[in-house]
Amino acid sequence: MRRTTSGKFGGACVAALMVGTALAGSGMTNVAFAQQASTAQQKTFQIKAQSLAGALTQFGQQSGMQVSVDAAAVRGLSSPGVSGALTITDAAARLLAGSGLSYRVEGGTLVISDRVSDAHGVPATNGALVLDVINVTGGGNTADLPFETPGSASHISAEQISRTPPTSVGDMFRSTPGVMAAGNRVGASVDVNIRGLQGQNRVNVMVDGTRQTNNSYRGYRGSRNETYVDPDFIGGIDVSKGPSGGAGGVGAMGGVVNMRTITARDIVTDGQVYGARIKTGLGSNTMDPLAAGSTKLRGDGPEFFNGDAWSGSVAAGVVQDNYEFVAAFSKRKAGNYFAGTKGKATYLNDSMSFKPPFVMPLSPFGPGKEVANTSQDVTSFLTKGKLSWGDGHSLTLGYIHYQNDYGENLETDIDYLYWVPTQNKLSNTRTNTFTSTYKYSPEDGGYIDFTSNLWFSDVRSQSGVAGKLTWNPLSDGKNTATTYGGDASNVSIVDSAIGQFTIKNGVEFVHEKAREKQLFWNPGDPENPMPVGNNPNGNRLMLSGFNETKLEVNDWLTFAGGLRYDYYEATGKGIAISRYPDKDGARLNPQASVTVTPFDGVQLFGSYVEGWRPPSLRETSSPLPGVVPNPDLKPEVSKNFEFGINVMRDDVLTSGDSLRLKAVWFDNNYDDYILRGRTRSGSYTWTNIEQAEFQGYELSVGYDAGVAYVEGALTSYADINFCNRGVCNGAVGVDDYGVVTIPPKYSGTVTAGVRLFEERLSLGGRVYFFGERFGRTTIGKGGTNSATYWPGAAIVDLFGSYKINDNANLDFSVENIADRYYLDPIATSAVPAPGRTFRASLTAKW
Numbered sequence: 001m002r003r004t005t006s007g008k009f010g011g012a013c014v015a016a017l018m019v020g021t022a023l024a025g026s027g028m029t030n031v032a033f034a035q036q037a038s039t040a041q042q043k044t045f046q047i048k049a050q051s052l053a054g055a056l057t058q059f060g061q062q063s064g065m066q067v068s069v070d071a072a073a074v075r076g077l078s079s080p081g082v083s084g085a086l087t088i089t090d091a092a093a094r095l096l097a098g099s100g101l102s103y104r105v106e107g108g109t110l111v112i113s114d115r116v117s118d119a120h121g122v123p124a125t126n127g128a129l130v131l132d133v134i135n136v137t138g139g140g141n142t143a144d145l146p147f148e149t150p151g152s153a154s155h156i157s158a159e160q161i162s163r164t165p166p167t168s169v170g171d172m173f174r175s176t177p178g179v180m181a182a183g184n185r186v187g188a189s190v191d192v193n194i195r196g197l198q199g200q201n202r203v204n205v206m207v208d209g210t211r212q213t214n215n216s217y218r219g220y221r222g223s224r225n226e227t228y229v230d231p232d233f234i235g236g237i238d239v240s241k242g243p244s245g246g247a248g249g250v251g252a253m254g255g256v257v258n259m260r261t262i263t264a265r266d267i268v269t270d271g272q273v274y275g276a277r278i279k280t281g282l283g284s285n286t287m288d289p290l291a292a293g294s295t296k297l298r299g300d301g302p303e304f305f306n307g308d309a310w311s312g313s314v315a316a317g318v319v320q321d322n323y324e325f326v327a328a329f330s331k332r333k334a335g336n337y338f339a340g341t342k343g344k345a346t347y348l349n350d351s352m353s354f355k356p357p358f359v360m361p362l363s364p365f366g367p368g369k370e371v372a373n374t375s376q377d378v379t380s381f382l383t384k385g386k387l388s389w390g391d392g393h394s395l396t397l398g399y400i401h402y403q404n405d406y407g408e409n410l411e412t413d414i415d416y417l418y419w420v421p422t423q424n425k426l427s428n429t430r431t432n433t434f435t436s437t438y439k440y441s442p443e444d445g446g447y448i449d450f451t452s453n454l455w456f457s458d459v460r461s462q463s464g465v466a467g468k469l470t471w472n473p474l475s476d477g478k479n480t481a482t483t484y485g486g487d488a489s490n491v492s493i494v495d496s497a498i499g500q501f502t503i504k505n506g507v508e509f510v511h512e513k514a515r516e517k518q519l520f521w522n523p524g525d526p527e528n529p530m531p532v533g534n535n536p537n538g539n540r541l542m543l544s545g546f547n548e549t550k551l552e553v554n555d556w557l558t559f560a561g562g563l564r565y566d567y568y569e570a571t572g573k574g575i576a577i578s579r580y581p582d583k584d585g586a587r588l589n590p591q592a593s594v595t596v597t598p599f600d601g602v603q604l605f606g607s608y609v610e611g612w613r614p615p616s617l618r619e620t621s622s623p624l625p626g627v628v629p630n631p632d633l634k635p636e637v638s639k640n641f642e643f644g645i646n647v648m649r650d651d652v653l654t655s656g657d658s659l660r661l662k663a664v665w666f667d668n669n670y671d672d673y674i675l676r677g678r679t680r681s682g683s684y685t686w687t688n689i690e691q692a693e694f695q696g697y698e699l700s701v702g703y704d705a706g707v708a709y710v711e712g713a714l715t716s717y718a719d720i721n722f723c724n725r726g727v728c729n730g731a732v733g734v735d736d737y738g739v740v741t742i743p744p745k746y747s748g749t750v751t752a753g754v755r756l757f758e759e760r761l762s763l764g765g766r767v768y769f770f771g772e773r774f775g776r777t778t779i780g781k782g783g784t785n786s787a788t789y790w791p792g793a794a795i796v797d798l799f800g801s802y803k804i805n806d807n808a809n810l811d812f813s814v815e816n817i818a819d820r821y822y823l824d825p826i827a828t829s830a831v832p833a834p835g836r837t838f839r840a841s842l843t844a845k846w
Contacts, residue, residue, distance in 0.1 A: 042085045044446040055079035064441040066109040068270045147660045150595040150605035152241035163799040175749045177698040177713040183828035188406040189226035196694035197254030200616040204252035213512040214459040214481040217534035219412030222737030230380035232313045232330040235262040242640045243611025245562045247487035250544035253611030253638040264317035264326040276316040281841030283309035286335035289375045292425040297370040301338045308335040324386040332378040340835035341368040343821035363830035364421045367821040372423045373407030392442040398435040410465035411829030425464035433457045452488040479535040485510035499553040512540040538572040538621030558595040568614035572621040580629045587612045603646035611638040627684045637671040657705040667695045675736040689724035714748035744771040744825045760803040769794040770825040790823040812840045
């Protein structure tokens with residue numbers, strides 16, 4: 001069987017990675033706790049003249065060192081760059097030439113401080129300098145990295161998340177162009193939409209590089225990809241849009257999102273060995289939910305701070321030259337929130353052919369009313385340890401436990417005209433995630449920078465609403481998804497007569513396993529029983545080998561290209577075996593790009609990338625009675641064009657200021673796009689249409705003058721089309737699930753703030769705006785499911801932070817200050833967002 005051959009290949013990948021980890025353990029036994037290699041050994045550097053912050057970022061990547069520096073100390077400074085084979089200390093000295101900064105090497109960390117004055121640091125009692133730390137690691141991400149990347153990348157920092165703490169997890173993506181959270185208010189998970197692509201694993205949303213292959217059936221609203229994470233543990237989020245050539249990209253042609261959780265260096269102050277952090281917060285605008293089944297929801301908002309919304313976390317860590325460890329515990333609780341009171345609450349509904357257009361409420365949850373099933377009760381635990389030894393060896397192990405009892409709305413119910421708002425039985429999800437990373441980056445190696453990862457994720461859910469959608473008493477809304485995978489890659493830097501090559505080669509595998517108790521049942525025809533169940537029951541294996549090569553011809557011209565070979569096989573289990581045939585397939589996906597730097601701090605780039613998404617487990621092994629299998633279902637293929645500009649300039653208007661800008665035009669085409677359609681007999685099935693296209697523009701801009709700053713993000717779609725049999729219009733997707741993936745024509749944010757009293761007090765505000773639903777808003781001919789309608793809106797948030805002392809910080813915010821009544825863009829159902837909400841939190845570190 002074909003499955004046997006590929007299974008051996010997949011087993012070989014697993015074995016290779018496990019052997020690598022075992023060898024790491026063997027090496028650890030022999031050389032554990034050995035002194036790190038001398039900084040006198042040489043490494044190859046190729047860092048052009050640029051801002052000092054950017055130069056230090058590249059230094060961390062090329063040296064494998066940590067770089068610890070105060071952000072204010074390097075703001076507005078430039079570096080002459082460095083090129084050639086040099087020691088760590090010589091390279092650092094050249095990068096800092098003329099800056100007035102000094103440095104020292106502490107183990108694997110380069111610590112930079114201001115030797116001219118102590119304006120950027122406060123002397124500690126032991127004489128050391130206490131810095132507001134930025135940690136730059138090899139391959140790490142800082143705020144400047146998206147503006148240095150010749151492609152569509154975004155970064156969301158922990159600071160940006162803490163400005164306006166998320167009510168729903170998806171709120172963290174509001175300021176990221178091209179990225180939205182679909183169905184953000186229907187439960188506790190996040191389902192990310194990137195440039196119109198979402199669901200069916202089109203976007204890979206990871207936690208510390210791990211996948212949670214979990215989804216749930218949502219009735220007439222289709223299905224929902226679900227990723228669970230505690231925002232209190234997020235140290236930063238990296239977003240790559242479109243097909244990815246490296247680890248994490250297999251099977252995900254829409255993009256890759258990696259939510260990085262905290263490490264010991266996020267907790268321990270630079271220069272210290274031990275550290276701890278305690279954080280506690282209160283919120284308004286929520287009340288504990290009523291008993292399940294209650295239909296008498298409350299119409300009056302709660303008291304200011306009534307104690308029904310609170311959070312608390314504690315984390316402790318240790319950082320030594322060859323050892324790091326962190327452990328953290330978090331508890332978060334919030335009741336049902338209340339919708340805003342001001343704004344448009346109705347729309348003209350012309351979706352029903354049997355009656356004339358009529359005025360309809362946006363939602364059964366009216367202005368100022370309690371929004372049922374929006375409560376959460378989260379408990380999380382995290383621990384990570386890292387051991388470094390010998391000449392560039394390190395091993396990191398991690399574990400995350402997440403548990404949430406939460407309210408969940410069923411989109412199908414809410415979109416019915418005469419549905420009565422009801423408090424549902426709470427849903428419950430538990431996740432357990434294990435990670436391991438081995439790295440080998442020797443001091444004297446330009447050819448070796450090796451990384452391997454192995455991980456395991458287990459998600460177990462019982463949905464309080466999924467049980468309503470099935471006749472299967474065995475499932476009762478329960479399902480499990482177990483996913484494990486790994487990758488191994490090496491980066492080599494090679495000098496040649498035509499320029500410097502950076503070559504990355506690697507392999508990746510992901511194995512998904514989804515299970516639900518299912519049965520055969522057909523009371524109308526007992527002799528021909530049908531499988532009954534909501535969720536997938538099968539396995540999917542994805543394997544990949546990839547190459548990414550970059551040629552830096554000179555300071556102003558760079559070419560890059562790569563190939564990615566992807567393979568998959570999907571196998572139904574249990575009842576699904578009798579309905580769905582085994583499927584497999586493979587494809588070679590190319591990519592190419594060119595980058596031109598005509599001026600210092602200005603990049604022009606263009607790229608063409610192809611990607612591939614094999615059918616998901618839901619599409620190949622979910623035995624819904626109303627959706628018949630399609631043995632001819634083909635994988636989706638993406639062909640993406642992109643052109644853009646990056647600008648990174650300092651000292652633009654005043655000495656020490658900075659300007660950052662990224663503007664991108666994209667044209668993304670998806671051949672054999674999969675959606676739900678009808679067979680000739682009228683039954684529903686999964687089917688391929690010829691093409692889907694999303695074309696538009698994105699803009700990210702930031703200006704920081706120290707005392708004040710402004711940030712902006714904008715997404716605008718020029719064209720969105722679904723095409724089949726020579727026809728391109730909204731009717732093509734009429735039988736799909738309301739075309740819920742279509743984002744608004746435009747959306748964006750503007751954020752501005754000031755830093756006062758020697759930057760002890762920060763005050764700011766954000767405007768979040770978006771247009772009305774872009775696309776089909778009524779049922780087309782022969783269709784049964786209309787798209788959710790929303791009007792455009794502009795939401796204003798205010799935030800602030802006060803540094804009480806060197807170890808304590810008070811954060812506060814007022815979200816939706818105008819108390820607007822509105823639905824989020826890409827709302828999969830008519831669940832309004834929260835009204836005016838006050839929050840305050842206190843963070844203490846020592």
